[in-house]
Each structure stands twice: as C-alpha cells, then as structure tokens.
Amino acid sequence: MAFNLNNAQAISQYSGLSENASLYKLLSDDDHVPNGLSDVSQWFDIANLNNGTNNAKLLPPNSGNNFTSRNVIEITDKGKNGSFGAVWSNLNASDKANQNYIDINKKQTMSMWLLFGGGRSNGSYGDGMAFVLQGQGADAFNHQLITNTPVGGETMGVWGVPLRTTVAELANSAIQKSWALEFDTKFNGDNSIDSYYDVPLNAFPDPTEINHIAYSYPGDSSSYTFDSQNDYPELIHYDPTFKINGQRNILTDQQWHHLTITWTPESMTDTGKPMITYKFNDETLDGAPKEADIEKNVNIDLSKMHLNGLTKLYWGFTGSTGADTETNLVVFESVPSIVEADTTSKLFDITQADGSGTPREVGDSGKVNNGDKLSLEYDLKYLSGSQNWKSIAADIDLPTNITYNSGQITYTDGTTQNLSVSGNSTNVKATLNKDISSTNKLAKITFTGTAKADANTVSTSVASQHASFIGTNLQKNVMSPAFTIVQPKKLTLTANSEDNQTVKISGQTNLGGIVAYNPADTLDDSKITIHRIINGSETPSSNNAPLLGSLNSNSSADTFSYNVSAKDLTEGKNTVSFYAEDENFNQSNLITYTVNVVGDLIVNAAQTSHFQTVQEYPTNRMIHRSKDWSLTVNDQRSKNSSWTLQAQATSLSNGSQTWDNGGIIFVDKDGNVYPITNRVANIANGTKSQDAEQQFDIDDSWGHDNGILLQQSGIEPTGTYTSTITWTAVDGIKNIG
Numbered sequence: 041m042a043f044n045l046n047n048a049q050a051i052s053q054y055s056g057l058s059e060n061a062s063l064y065k066l067l068s069d070d071d072h073v074p075n076g077l078s079d080v081s082q083w084f085d086i087a088n089l090n091n092g093t094n095n096a097k098l099l100p101p102n103s104g105n106n107f108t109s110r111n112v113i114e115i116t117d118k119g120k121n122g123s124f125g126a127v128w129s130n131l132n133a134s135d136k137a138n139q140n141y142i143d144i145n146k147k148q149t150m151s152m153w154l155l156f157g158g159g160r161s162n163g164s165y166g167d168g169m170a171f172v173l174q175g176q177g178a179d180a181f182n183h184q185l186i187t188n189t190p191v192g193g194e195t196m197g198v199w200g201v202p203l204r205t206t207v208a209e210l211a212n213s214a215i216q217k218s219w220a221l222e223f224d225t226k227f228n229g230d231n232s233i234d235s236y237y238d239v240p241l242n243a244f245p246d247p248t249e250i251n252h253i254a255y256s257y258p259g260d261s262s263s264y265t266f267d268s269q270n271d272y273p274e275l276i277h278y279d280p281t282f283k284i285n286g287q288r289n290i291l292t293d294q295q296w297h298h299l300t301i302t303w304t305p306e307s308m309t310d311t312g313k314p315m316i317t318y319k320f321n322d323e324t325l326d327g328a329p330k331e332a333d334i335e336k337n338v339n340i341d342l343s344k345m346h347l348n349g350l351t352k353l354y355w356g357f358t359g360s361t362g363a364d365t366e367t368n369l370v371v372f373e374s375v376p377s378i379v380e381a382d383t384t385s386k387l388f389d390i391t392q393a394d395g396s397g398t399p400r401e402v403g404d405s406g407k408v409n410n411g412d413k414l415s416l417e418y419d420l421k422y423l424s425g426s427q428n429w430k431s432i433a434a435d436i437d438l439p440t441n442i443t444y445n446s447g448q449i450t451y452t453d454g455t456t457q458n459l460s461v462s463g464n465s466t467n468v469k470a471t472l473n474k475d476i477s478s479t480n481k482l483a484k485i486t487f488t489g490t491a492k493a494d495a496n497t498v499s500t501s502v503a504s505q506h507a508s509f510i511g512t513n514l515q516k517n518v519m520s521p522a523f524t525i526v527q528p529k530k531l532t533l534t535a536n537s538e539d540n541q542t543v544k545i546s547g548q549t550n551l552g553g554i555v556a557y558n559p560a561d562t563l564d565d566s567k568i569t570i571h572r573i574i575n576g577s578e579t580p581s582s583n584n585a586p587l588l589g590s591l592n593s594n595s596s597a598d599t600f601s602y603n604v605s606a607k608d609l610t611e612g613k614n615t616v617s618f619y620a621e622d623e624n625f626n627q628s629n630l631i632t633y634t635v636n637v638v639g640d641l642i643v644n645a646a647q648t649s650h651f652q653t654v655q656e657y658p659t660n661r662m663i664h665r666s667k668d669w670s671l672t673v674n675d676q677r678s679k680n681s682s683w684t685l686q687a688q689a690t691s692l693s694n695g696s697q698t699w700d701n702g703g704i705i706f707v708d709k710d711g712n713v714y715p716i717t718n719r720v721a722n723i724a725n726g727t728k729s730q731d732a733e734q735q736f737d738i739d740d741s742w743g744h745d746n747g748i749l750l751q752q753s754g755i756e757p758t759g760t761y762t763s764t765i766t767w768t769a770v771d772g773i774k775n776i777g
Contacts (some may be wrong), residue, residue, distance in 0.1 A: 063117065063367060064105035066155070066294075073108045074153040074296050074325055076371035078512055080111045082133070083140040083375050084356065087126040087179045092190035094181075096125030096359075115169055115359035115368040118157055124192035126181050127370070128356040129377075137426045141352040141377050142173060142303055144314060144342075146424060148376035149302045150355065156225050156251075157366035158294030165292045166226035166364030168251075169357050170198045171301065172258075175217035175350040181358065182214050182258075192360030194228035194237045198258050202234050202273045207261040210273055214258035215358070217346050221255045221301075221318060225292050226364055235362075236272040240265075247282055251291040253320065253334065254280035257344040284321070284333045292366065298323035300332075306342075314340040327517040328506035379425040379514040381476060385507065387439075387521045388415040390488075392625045395571050395578035395617070400625065404504070404521045407624050409528035410493045414442055416520060418485040420476055420509055428475035430512045434485065436468045437505040439520050444489035449473075452480045461487060475511075493525040500525040526624050530558045533620050533628040536599065541633070543606045544640040545676045551633050552601035555588060555620045563598050565589035570600055573617040573630075574608060588620070609637045611678070639677030641769035643685065646670040651750045656758055659701070663750040671738040673769050675728045684774040685724040685738060687748070688766045689716045694759035701754030704763055707746040708776050716748075716765070722774045723748075 067073055077083075086096050096115050099106040106112055115125040129140035142148055157165060174180050181190045181197050191201045191213075198220045200210035227249035228235040229242070241247045241254075254277035256263045263276050284290045291297070300319040309315050315337055322332035347353075359368045374380075388399035391412035399415060402408055416439065422429060438444065438461075447459030447468060457473045468487075476483055493500035504522040508515065534554045543549050555568055568588035571578055578585075591600035604616055614635045620628040650666040673685055687706060692699035703717040714721040724741070728734050739747065748765075 063114070064107060066367060066369070067099065067106045067108050067110075067112060070108050070110065072325075073110045073112070074298070074371050075327060075510065075515065076110055076112075076153065076373050077375070077515065078111055080113065080372050082138050083130055083378060084113065084127050084372065085130050085178060087128055087181060089124075089126065089179060089181050089190050090183070091188055092124065092181070094125055095120060095123040096127050110371055113357075113370045113372070115357055115370060116361050116366065118365050118367045121361055121363060121365055122192055123365075124181070124190055124197045124358070124360040125368075126197055126356065126358045128178055128180065128354045129375070130178075131352060131354050132178065137378075139377060139426065140375050142355050143377065144303065144347075144351050144353065145305050145307070146380075147302070147304050147308055148380055149300065149374065150376060151298070151300045151373040153296045153298055153371040153373070154223065155294070155296050155367070155369040156223065156291040157368065158289075158292040164364045165366040166362050167192070167194055167196055167228075167360050168223045168225040168291065168366075169359040169368045169370075170196045170220045170222040171299070171355075172198050172215060172218055172220045172358055173303075173353045173355050174215050174219075175345070175347050175353050176215055176259075178354065180215045180218075180354065185209060185213050193362035194226070194235055195360060196222060196224070197358035197360045198222070199237065199256075199275055200258065200264060200273070202237065204233065204271050204273075207264040207266070210264040211259050211261040216259040217348075217350065217353075218258045219255065219316070219340060219345055220258050222253065223291055224252050224254070225250075225366060226362070227252075231270075231272075233272050236267065237275040238277075239267065239272075240274050241277055241280060244280060244282070247280075248288040250288045252277070252280045252282050253290070254278060255338060257341070259346060260344040262344065279336060279338070281334055296325060296371075297321055309339075311339050314342065316340055323517060326506065327508050327515070329517055329519050374514050374516075377425065378427050379429045379511070380423040381425075381429050381514060381516060382419075382421045382423060383509055383516040383518045384419045384421075385518045385520045386417050386419075387523060388417065389413075389625065390415055392621075392627060394582045395573035395619065396576070400582075402521060402523050405523065406521065407524045407526050408491045409624065409626060410491055410495065410525050411528065412491045414489055414491055416442070416487040416489075418507060418518065420483040420485070420516075422476040422478060422481045424478075427513055428477035429514050430475050432472040432476065432483075432509050432511040434468070434470050434472065434507070434509050436485070436507040438466055438468060438487065439502050439505050439523075440466070441492050441500055441502045441525055442489040443492045444487055447485070447487045450484045450486065452482045459485070459487075491525050493527075495527065498527060529561065529622070529624070529626045531620055531622060531626045531628040532556050532558050533618060533631050535631040535633070537633060539633050540636070542636045542638055543609075545606050545611060545637055546640050546642065548603060548605040549635060550601045551604055551616055551618070551635075552591075552599065553618055553620075553631050555598045555600070555628065565592065565598070567623040569621045570602065571619050571621060572602055572604075573615075573619075574604075575610065575614055579608065604635065606637050609635060611637050611639060639675070639681070641683050641771070642674040642676065643767045643769050644670070644672045644674065645765075645767055656755070659752060659755050661752050662745065663752060664744060665742075665748065669739045669748070671767065673724070673726070673736040673738060674733060675726075675736070676733045677728060679728055679731050682727040682771070682773045683725060684722050684770050684772060686720050686768045686770060687716050687723050688718070688720045688768075690764045691717055692750075692761040692763045694757070694761045697757045697759060699756055699761050701756060702751035704765070705749055705751045707749055709743070709746055711746070712776075713751070714776075717763075720768075722776050725773050725776070727773070
C-alpha cells in the first residue's frame with residue numbers, strides 16, 4: 041500500500057513539534073499527510089468575502105510550504121490573529137460535469153481529512169472549523185448587520201455575530217439556509233460579549249474546556265439565547281462530544297482526523313426527516329477503515345434551514361482565529377455530485393457451498409476449514425454522479441494464509457481483466473482498464489485460492505487487510521473480512537430409510553440417516569444442521585435448516601428422521617438428498633433417496649345423507665333420496681387415466697330391527713337394478729381428460745329414478761334405519777353392475 045499500517049503510530053511521534061512548528065513541517069512528506077483528490081480547484085472555490093480577506097488558500101502539491109504530492113486546503117494559519125477563511129463547493133461551475141453540490145433528494149456521502157494544529161505547550165488554540173451545508177451562495181460567510189463585514193473568533197465565520205441584540209438579528213448575521221457541524225478548539229466562556237457562546241455547555245455532564253464537536257442551525261433564531269444576568273448571547277449546541285476514549289484533547293493533537301458525512305433524504309428514512317450521519321476518526325492515516333471514535337445520526341429539521349424550495353446546497357468549511365490561533369487544514373477525498381460509489385469486500389467458501397451450489401459467505405470473524413477453496417471478492421459499484429469514476433488504481437493487500445491461484449476483474453459488460461497473482465502473493469496493484477459509470481456500473485475483483493494453515497494448529501487467525509481504489513475524482517477504501525482457519529473433521533452420513541418409495545400425491549413419507557464423525561468423536565446434536573435437497577434445490581434454505589436435535593425420533597442423538605410431504609415434490613420420480621453440517625461448516629457426504637409420487641383417486645362424500653321420510657304403506661315402492669347427498673371423485677393422476685367407483689352398504693337397521701324386504705340399491709340410467717347391501721357394485725366410471733386435477737360430480741349425474749335408492753318390497757316396522765356405505769375408487773374401467 042501507499043502507507044504502512046505503522047504510520048498510524050508514526051503520526052503520534054511526528055506530533056511532538058514545538059508550538060512554533062511551521063506549515064512546511066506539517067506538510068513535509070507524504071508519509072504524514074493523507075491522500076486525497078487531485079486538482080480540487082475544479083470542484084472547490086475560495087470564497088470572495090465582502091469587506092474582508094479570506095485567508096483560506098489552496099496549497100498545491102510540491103509548491104510553497106507543501107512538500108507533499110497532496111492537494112491541501114488551508115482554512116486558517118497559526119499566528120494570524122482575527123483571521124477567517126471559507127471554502128465552498130463549486131455549485132455553479134460552467135462545466136456541469138464539474139458542478140459540486142449536495143442534492144437533498146439523494147443519498148450522498150462526503151469524506152475528508154481534517155487537521156486542527158497542536159503540539160504547543162501552552163495549549164491555547166482558536167477557534168476551529170465548521171463543516172457547513174448552506175443555500176446562501178458561493179461567497180457565504182457571517183457578517184456585521186451594519187457594516188456587512190465578516191467576523192471571526194468564536195463564530196468560526198458561520199454563527200451569528202455576538203451583540204446585545206435579538207435572537208432574530210443574531211440569526212440574520214449568520215450564514216443563511218444552513219446546518220453546521222462545528223469542531224471547536226477553544227472554549228468561549230470568558231465573561232465577555234464576544235466570548236460567551238460556549239457557556240451553555242457547562243450544563244452537560246463532564247464538559248471539557250479544551251475541544252468539542254456539536255451541531256446547530258446558524259440561520260435559525262432558535263439556535264441562540266441570551267444569558268439572563270449580563271445579556272450576553274449564547275449558542276445552543278446540539279449533542280456535543282467532549283471526549284474520545286476518556287481523552288479530552290480530541291482535536292488539537294496535531295493529528296489528521298478522518299470525517300465521513302452521509303446525507304440520507306427523507307424518502308429513505310423511517311422518521312420522514314432527512315438524516316445526517318457523521319463518523320469521526322473512522323480511518324487510519326493510510327486510509328484503512330476502522331470503527332469510528334464518534335458516530336452519530338442527526339435527524340435534520342428542514343424548517344430550521346429555511347431552504348424555501350432549494351434542493352441543491354453548497355458544502356464546505358469555514359474557520360476563524362481570534363486572540364488565539366491555529367493551523368486548520370482540509371484534504372478532500374470525495375465529491376458525491378461528481379461521483380458517488382460504493383466498495384465492499386466479501387469472502388466466500390466454495391468448498392462449503394450449500395445444496396444449490398451457492399458458496400457460503402464467510403462473515404467477519406467467520407471460520408473456514410484448512411484446505412477449503414476460497415473466493416475473495418471486491419465490488420466497486422457506481423451509484424450516481426455527473427462523471428465516470430475515472431482512472432481507478434487498485435492497491436490491494438491480500439489476506440495471508442491463502443494460496444492464491446487466480447485474480448480477475450469482471451465488468452458489467454462481461455469483459456474481463458486478468459490480475460497477476462500466484463501462491464503466497466501479499467499485494468496486487470493494477471489500474472482498471474475501464475472506468476466505472478452509469479453504463480458500466482460494476483467492477484468485480486475476484487481472487488481464488490485455498491486456505492492454508494499448519495495442520496498441527498487447531499485454529500489460525502487471519503487479519504483483515506486494506507484495499508484502496510484511488511481514481512482522479514474519488515478514492516475509496518475497504519477492509520477484507522477477518523477470518524479463522526480451523527482443522528477439518530470428517531463428518532459422515534449413512535442412509536437408514538427404504539429407497540425407491542412410492543407416495544400418493546396427498547401423502548407423505550419419513551426419510552432419515554445416521555450422522556457420525558470419522559474417526560469417532562463426540563457429536564453434539566445442537567450443533568449439527570441437517571440440510572434437505574429436493575430435486576436439486578435446498579429446501580428450506582440453509583438459513584432455516586433444522587438442527588439434528590429437533591429431528592430426533594426417539595433414537596440416539598446421531599439419528600434423524602425428516603418428514604417429506606408429497607406436496608413438496610412433483611408427480612413422478614423425485615430425488616430427496618441430505619447432508620449434515622457442523623458448527624465449523626464441516627459437511628458430510630450426500631445421501632439420496634428416490635421417491636415416486638403417484639396421483640391419487642379421492643372420493644368425497646357427504647358425512648350423512650338421508651332418504652325421504654315415508655309412511656308405512658304402500659309396501660312395494662322405491663324410496664328416493666333427500667337433497668343432502670353429495671358424491672364426487674377427484675382424479676389427481678395423469679391425463680387419460682380411468683377409474684371406476686364402487687359402492688357397498690351394510691344392512692339397514694334401526695337398532696332392534698333390520699330392513700328385510702328390499703334394501704339399498706343402485707339403479708343405472710337404463711333402469712337396471714343392482715343391490716349393494718353386503719355386496720360390491722360398480723356404480724360409475726370415467727376417464728380424466730385434462731392434465732390438472734379433475735373432479736367428477738357423481739350425484740349430479742343421477743336422475744330422480746336412478747342412482748342410489750332404497751327399495752321396499754314388504755312391510756317394515758316403523759323407525760329410523762341407518763346403514764354405512766363404503767365408496768371405493770379403483771383404477772381402470774369396469775362394467776357397471
């Protein structure tokens with residue numbers, strides 16, 4: 041990489057400069073200054089301040105007091121009392137492709153490096169810088185309401201000018217239509233009208249009179265109040281931060297501090313308000329991402345910004361000095377309206393792919409087995425912007441303990457670019473052949489290799505590594521996932537269910553197996569997952585696969601029985617496979633069963649049906665059905681299958697008497713009579729004429745004088761008689777009768 045990771049410590053050694061340290065010592069070499077965008081003058085302007093001198097300036101690479109290759113902007117300079125500076129994005133550049141602004145209707149990210157001076161024995165600094173979003177204009181700065189001159193000191197050039205006046209006039213003298221995040225290096229509570237803004241901070245727990253970070257709305261009157269005793273103006277600070285890890289001096293430590301600010305529009309938040317997320321100290325000096333020392337989400341009250349319909353805002357920095365001074369520097373990393381892009385890094389274990397063949401993603405601090413095939417991927421994704429992400433130089437430190445065998449970049453259009461990598465490679469540098477753009481949105485960088493660790497070591501930790509992708513108009517950094525290599529254990533799975541089973545389409549079966557380690561070892565069923573693959577697709581998904589313990593069926597912990605429903609299969613031949621996986625992603629062999637699903641013939645009949653109620657006489661007659669009969673045959677089999685419906689009834693009985701003269705009969709459409717009491721009769725048949733399930737309504741085909749009837753041929757005792765009819769659907773066509 042361009043920097044050594046030890047540089048994060050080297051800056052601390054470098055920060056021991058005396059209070060008289062000159063700018064050229066702060067910018068003496070590239071090892072102590074972060075990398076940033078080149079030629080920032082096309083995207084940022086030094087503001088033209090009315091009736092005042094803007095001390096901000098661009099320090100071009102290798103010129104003047106800048107002995108580095110970096111583009112640095114100086115906001116204020118040590119030793120210049122009562123000075124002020126401002127730099128704003130170039131929203132109105134004549135070339136629209138270079139217009140720099142924040143669109144409040146889009147998610148956009150700004151990143152930069154800040155330095156607030158430091159290293160003095162007396163610790164007197166002033167007054168800091170403020171990051172500002174504003175809609176006032178290209179030359180925005182605060183001003184005296186009468187003389188229209190800018191004012192520095194505790195205002196940092198953004199807050200209202202402190203006078204005994206009204207909160208409305210304080211707000212009117214500040215930068216209008218704005219939100220500001222201040223990095224305040226001087227506590228202003230000197231009991232004087234022009235150094236009293238920070239007194240309200242005393243109300244917060246454990247405030248520090250050294251440095252603080254807070255936000256407010258400069259042009260809104262609710263951001264100001266007056267002290268009740270001496271009528272001095274005070275600034276309302278929202279959510280201030282005074283310490284980092286117990287340290288009070290969080291700004292003026294002569295170290296570079298990384299700042300990332302993300303604007304999320306109201307359409308993408310749960311609150312219905314825009315949100316600003318700011319992260320402070322979220323990268324080391326070499327650009328490697330790390331956990332931020334400060335990360336806060338701020339719900340933005342647009343009514344306090346008074347935008348009046350503006351959607352494009354200037355962004356930049358103001359700063360000032362008073363009686364105390366300091367050097368304030370900025371190095372910009374990204375301009376979201378020019379290019380907004382995202383970079384991610386993921387590690388996949390190809391050996392431990394799921395049943396569908398999808399490699400397992402190894403999350404940060406995840407585990408892989410020694411000898412597993414791995415795929416390390418970096419995705420460079422274009423999100424928006426007026427320009428392509430141009431001339432991207434990739435500088436990738438590769439994770440150790442992987443024997444690499446290939447590296448390749450794949451672009452959206454399918455073209456590829458090979459990368460030189462082999463064996464124990466530790467770093468790859470390459471310039472992408474293509475820009476990332478709205479038409480070429482993705483570049484996927486993939487390295488493949490094999491996990492490699494000492495076979496005698498139980499586990500080997502592999503640290504995350506830094507990768508940078510530096511273009512002429514955007515630079516991004518990402519860390520690869522950290523992971524651990526463990527020694528594999530052989531997991532075996534043995535089938536213990538019958539193969540080649542046949543299941544009806546409405547049925548189910550149970551399939552299982554026996555899980556064990558080889559050589560034998562203790563098996564914890566709460567850490568063994570059983571995966572089921574039906575016809576090549578894992579179901580349920582790997583994330584929802586059950587644990588062995590939940591599938592135990594009154595047997596030892598190493599045996600499982602998995603219920604398989606025919607509704608999860610297809611008609612005909614199916615394969616149902618299983619494999620086991622332990623907590624370290626050791627996978628067993630695959631066992632496979634064949635299950636044949638056949639269509640079913642289903643008879644649906646009313647639970648209770650009646651014949652009509654009649655008088656005892658006459659004694660020779662047919663008794664007809666009531667209207668509560670329902671009888672259907674549902675054929676779930678393949679088209680052109682045929683069936684026959686059979687019926688058999690038990691003898692009619694009223695408990696003490698039986699129906700002896702006649703009984704339940706079936707009469708076909710030709711009038712032929714077939715008794716069904718204690719004998720089987722074929723009463724209907726049919727052939728399926730469609731692929732989908734087909735229903736045949738049997739009772740609907742019966743007329744008044746045919747179908748199931750009750751025959752009476754003699755005197756029967758009065759009473760209510762019952763019988764049970766058994767309906768059976770059989771394959772094939774059989775003659776009626």
